[in-house]
Amino acid sequence: MDMNNPQDVGAAFGAMxxxxxxxxxxxxxxxxxxxxxxxxxxxxxxxxTAEHVRVAIEGRPLLP
Structure with a gap:
């Protein structure tokens, strides 16, 4: 992470x-x-799809 790059600084701040x-x-x-x-x-x-993301968060298998 380059702390001289404004986007990297913003990402680090947001995460913090x-x-x-x-x-x-x-x-x-x-x-x-x-x-x-x-x-x-x-x-x-x-x-x-959004359903795939929901399934991944729930820990179920992702089906095509």
């Missing part, structure tokens, strides 16, 4: 206010975001 942090590594594969990324890598972003 919300109690999080901006990470540079990919998410764990078993996390909701990791599962959504795996789905889009296999089927493409055009197939991803």
């Amino acid at each position: 206010i919300l109690g999080g942090a901006v990470g540079e590594e990919p998410p764990p594969p078993d996390s909701p975001l990791g599962r959504v990324r795996a789905f889009t890598a296999e089927y493409g972003e055009g197939r991803l």
